[in-house]
Amino acid sequence: MYQATTRQIVVTVVPAYLEEQSDPLEGRWVWAYRVEIDNGGEEAVKLEQRYWHITDANGHVEEVAGPGVVGEQPVILPGDSFTYTSGCPLATSSGIMRGSYSMRLDGGEVFEVEIPAFSLDLPSDHRIIN
Structure with a gap:
């Protein structure tokens, strides 16, 4: 589990390797990740944009940006979560993802919420902490 807090918005990410969707012989490894966004603030927030910075084990970087998440731009009320x-x-057997969400308060202010960096590792790999 990976977690980051920005202005009382807590983002928790849990990645999981999807062996059944992966095909290492074809150079394809697939992960799912579950994200929970908790609004610990006093105002509702609307998740308007997402940004991902994805780096594979060879150092290849892919950036992904767009409106909302999974086709939604959720409004998260104080004390609620999404x-x-x-x-x-x-294309490699490991990597790392990090990113941010653009959130809008009811009053119109927009701010960036950190998505914590999280590792995409095969369950069989030994993790080394530097």
């Missing part, structure tokens, strides 16, 4: 699941294919 959870979704998405996925990421890679």
